[in-house]
Amino acid sequence: MAWSRARRGKDKLNALWNPDFTTIMESHGVAGSATAEKNLAIVLATLRQRFKMGYLRKTDIPEMTAEDPVRTKCVSEAIGVALEQADRRKLKSKRRQSVRKRVRQVGACNLSVEILYMIANYLPSQAIANMEKAWGFRFGNTFWYSRIPTKIFHEVEDVAEEDLDWQRLCLKLERRLEKSEALNTRRYLLECLDEILSIVKTLGDS
Secondary structure (H helix, E strand, O other), X not given: OOHHHOOOHHHHHHHHOOHHHHHHHHHHOOOOOHHHHHOHHHHHHHHHHHHHHOOOOHHHOOOOOOOOOOXXXXXHHHHHHHHHHHHHHHHHHHXXXXXXXXXXXXXXXXXXXXXXXXXXXXXXXXXXXXHHHHHOXXXXXXXXXXXXXXXXXXXXXXXXXXXXXXXXXXXXXXXXXXXXXXXXXXXXXXXXHHHHHHHHHHHHXX
């Protein structure tokens, strides 16, 4: 069933339970494991109970959007652009046959790396990018990849080994998260799954 047709009640439940939605379930640990499959009946019962009893107020449920919250176009496009840019950088590097030089650390970057990371942990991503530019310091791809919430953007795990500009991709995905209704719905679905996992664990231990 297309996501755009899901409006309320049972239609919402049917819209959630489709092959695309299982992608999020698998990445979230609800499906794809022996424990999850064993408790699949509990997962289904929990979903049905939520909509039957009206567990959440209507204002807590995001409006249904035409865009699929699982196969979200703005996310796949951002990753696609990052891959294309990485390919172009590789071609330019081969043509120039140049060796990357480390950025010289100046000014405030006389601070230890540990202190810089501690400072960065308290800053939003755009502020960190500005700090890198002003101080001539680079935290590196590993740091910027860690800033991306893979719980929400499960797609990035498929390209984790790629030599992308992870700073640029991180900033772009964060902007998408602020504006995209589909991603807002995705975040809501993940919150639902967190509750389901908690129930499954409780019932499984009892």
